[in-house]
Amino acid sequence: MKMLKIKDVVMVALLTALYFVAYMVGSGVSMVFGPFGHAISPGLCGFFTGVVFYFVSRKIGKFLQFSLMQAIVMILFSIMGAGYLPWIITSMICAIIADLIASRESKPAVWKVAVASGVFHVGQALGAIIPSIFFMESYKADWVSRGQTPEHMDEMIAATTGAMGVIATVIVFALAFAGIYLGHLILRKHFEKKEAQAA
Amino acid sequence: MKAININPIVLIIVNIIAPSMYMFLSGKFIQVFLLVFAAALMALMGRFKRLAIYLLIYGAIMGIYYVTMQIKSIEATGLFLIVLVQCVPCIALASILVSKYNSAQLLSALETLHVPRVLVVAVTITLKYIPTFRREFSYITESMRLRGIGFTWKRPVKSFQYFIVPQLFRCAALAEEVTAAGLVKGIDAPMNRSSYFEEKFTFADVAVLVVFAAGLVGGIVWKHM
Numbered sequence: 001m002k003m004l005k006i007k008d009v010v011m012v013a014l015l016t017a018l019y020f021v022a023y024m025v026g027s028g029v030s031m032v033f034g035p036f037g038h039a040i041s042p043g044l045c046g047f048f049t050g051v052v053f054y055f056v057s058r059k060i061g062k063f064l065q066f067s068l069m070q071a072i073v074m075i076l077f078s079i080m081g082a083g084y085l086p087w088i089i090t091s092m093i094c095a096i097i098a099d100l101i102a103s104r105e106s107k108p109a110v111w112k113v114a115v116a117s118g119v120f121h122v123g124q125a126l127g128a129i130i131p132s133i134f135f136m137e138s139y140k141a142d143w144v145s146r147g148q149t150p151e152h153m154d155e156m157i158a159a160t161t162g163a164m165g166v167i168a169t170v171i172v173f174a175l176a177f178a179g180i181y182l183g184h185l186i187l188r189k190h191f192e193k194k195e196a197q198a199a
Numbered sequence: 200m201k202a203i204n205i206n207p208i209v210l211i212i213v214n215i216i217a218p219s220m221y222m223f224l225s226g227k228f229i230q231v232f233l234l235v236f237a238a239a240l241m242a243l244m245g246r247f248k249r250l251a252i253y254l255l256i257y258g259a260i261m262g263i264y265y266v267t268m269q270i271k272s273i274e275a276t277g278l279f280l281i282v283l284v285q286c287v288p289c290i291a292l293a294s295i296l297v298s299k300y301n302s303a304q305l306l307s308a309l310e311t312l313h314v315p316r317v318l319v320v321a322v323t324i325t326l327k328y329i330p331t332f333r334r335e336f337s338y339i340t341e342s343m344r345l346r347g348i349g350f351t352w353k354r355p356v357k358s359f360q361y362f363i364v365p366q367l368f369r370c371a372a373l374a375e376e377v378t379a380a381g382l383v384k385g386i387d388a389p390m391n392r393s394s395y396f397e398e399k400f401t402f403a404d405v406a407v408l409v410v411f412a413a414g415l416v417g418g419i420v421w422k423h424m
Contacts, residue, residue, distance in 0.1 A: 006387045009317050011374035013324035018366060020325065021332050031279050051359075055367045068321060075322050078215045079296065081233075081289020085219055145226040147264065147281035149274070186360045187367075 001104050002062045012056065012065055016072045019052045023073065035156040039128055039168040043175030046121035050179020051186050053120070057113045058191055061106035063099055066120055070095035087127025094123020114180035121176035122169055129169065132160040202245025206404045207300050207308040213240075213411055214289045221285075224418035230285060232414045237288035240407065246295060253291040260284045302327050307394040320386060324377065339365050 004012070023045045030041035037044075046053075056065055074088045102108045102116035131139045140153045148156075158164055213236075220229055234257065241250040260280050267277030296305070302323050309319040343349065343361055350358045385392070 004317070006320070006381065007374060007378040009321050010324060010378045010381065011371060013321040014328055014370040014374055014377070015367070016321070017325045017328040017332070018370060021329060031282070034275060051363050052367065059371060068317070071318060072321050072325050075318070076325060078218065079211060079289070079326075080293050081214050081218045081286045083215060083218045084221075143226065147284075148278055152274075152278050182356065185356065186364065190364065190368075 002106065004060075004062050004064055004068065008060050008062055008065070009068065011060060012068050013072060015052055015056055016069050019049050019069065020073055020076055022049045022052065035152070035159040036164070036168065038156065039125065039159045039164075040171045040175070042121040042124035043172030045124075046117055046172065046176025047179035047182065050117060050176065050181070051183035053117045054110075054113060054180050054183030054187060057102060057108065057116075058187070061103070061108075063103045065103050066098040066116065067092070067095045070120065070123075084127060084131075086130045087124070090126035090130060091123040094119050094126070097123075110180065110184050114177045117176045117180045118173035122173050125169055125172040129160045129165050132157045133165070136161075203243050203403045204401075205240070205244055205407060206400060207296055207305055208311060208400075209404045209407050210240075210292050210296050211309070211312075212408065214292055216411075216415075217289055218286075220415055220418065223422075224415065225422045228418045228421050232418060233288040236411060236414060237291050241291065241295070243403075243407075244295065244299075246299075249291065249295065249298075253287070257284065257287050260287065297326055297330055301396075303394055304396040306392070307396050310392060316392075320381070335366060335369065336362070 026045035026048050027041050030037040030044045053066075056069065070091050074083065074091055077083050078088070098116035098120040101119065102112045108116075136157060140150070140157065143153050143156075144150055160168060217229070217233055238250060238254065241247075241253065261284060264277045264280045264284070267273045267280070300308070305323045305326065306319060309323065310316070339362060342365070348361055350362075352358075381387075
């Protein structure tokens with residue numbers, strides 16, 4: 001199991017910048033689709049950033065690469081005033097699991113990277129689902145005091161609890177999973193060419 | 200009045216603590232408090248142009264929110280904007296962090312928090328790289344234009360590929376350069392890093408944090424009244 005060196009940290013940082021920009025765009029677009037769009041926004045982001053995730057896995061391929069990526073994203077969101085404790089905790093736990101799945105070997109199978117990406121993004125989705133389940137009343141009252149309507153909050157809670165919460169989680173996983181295969185489709189020939197040159 | 204110099208750590212602490220406080224304080228209170236606090240801080244730092252832009256954006260979003268909430272069919276837009284507006288004060292302070300301080304200042308300041316160096320280096324690089332994306336993408340679109348390649352919805356994967364692949368490999372190339380520059384400056388040296396920019400805590404920094412803490416305590420009192 002190889003650990004990150006300073007060169008890898010720099011590359012993860014630069015690629016996370018790209019991931020973060022794509023994530024911001026994806027989140028903004030998905031929120032327009034209402035409460036369910038908000039619930040599955042990590043999946044949409046996972047789909048479009050799958051190529052970055054795949055690139056990190058193939059170009060770096062070292063343990064804790066995804067945890068570092070997630071930590072940077074969480075710190076950036078916190079600095080921008082969008083940090084939320086349950087979200088940070090679930091995201092970091094799932095990023096470590098993603099590392100355990102796909103960062104213990106330098107070139108893991110594509111399906112392993114896809115599962116890791118699914119877990120990684122489900123961690124982000126749980127940040128919206130957990131407060132809806134465990135702190136429902138205070139969560140609703142707080143957002144209503146900040147300008148949301150009670151009806152919209154009910155829709156939001158409905159989209160992230162019960163069967164809908166499970167469906168949203170599955171969709172997030174599936175989208176993030178598919179994103180890696182999109183990344184593989186796009187980058188496959190580039191890496192094959194590099195490997196052939198190296199050989 | 201002379202503009203005061205604020206330690207970047209103060210801005211980072213405020214931005215990290217403020218959103219977490221939404222869990223404990225009245226949402227309305229913290230929304231107003233942050234708006235006033237960020238505006239006052241920008242004025243004290245002499246960032247008047249940024250302050251004007253900040254107030255303009257905040258006012259515009261709130262204006263659109265109130266208009267859209269009157270019309271049922273476009274209410275969703277307003278509800279989206281009211282989520283967005285909560286982050287505007289912190290984004291304004293974060294923009295100062297990126298524009299006012301250079302990487303060495305940010306590194307020195309973050310190291311005083313005793314955060315692992317790997318994380319400090321990574322966050323500093325990411326923070327400084329994000330604003331360059333507009334330029335990077337303009338290079339890519341210019342190259343695409345010169346080669347007669349345009350974005351088309353008929354071939355979305357191919358179009359997406361033209362945008363993202365050059366950017367990914369550019370990041371990889373840039374990583375080599377940044378690492379080399381960092382190694383020359385002893386980025387991986389195991390001893391404590393010294394810096395030309397010694398970011399010490401001053402009276403002004405403490406005063407800003409005290410006002411911020413007092414505001415939060417006020418919020419708790421407000422909630423329980």
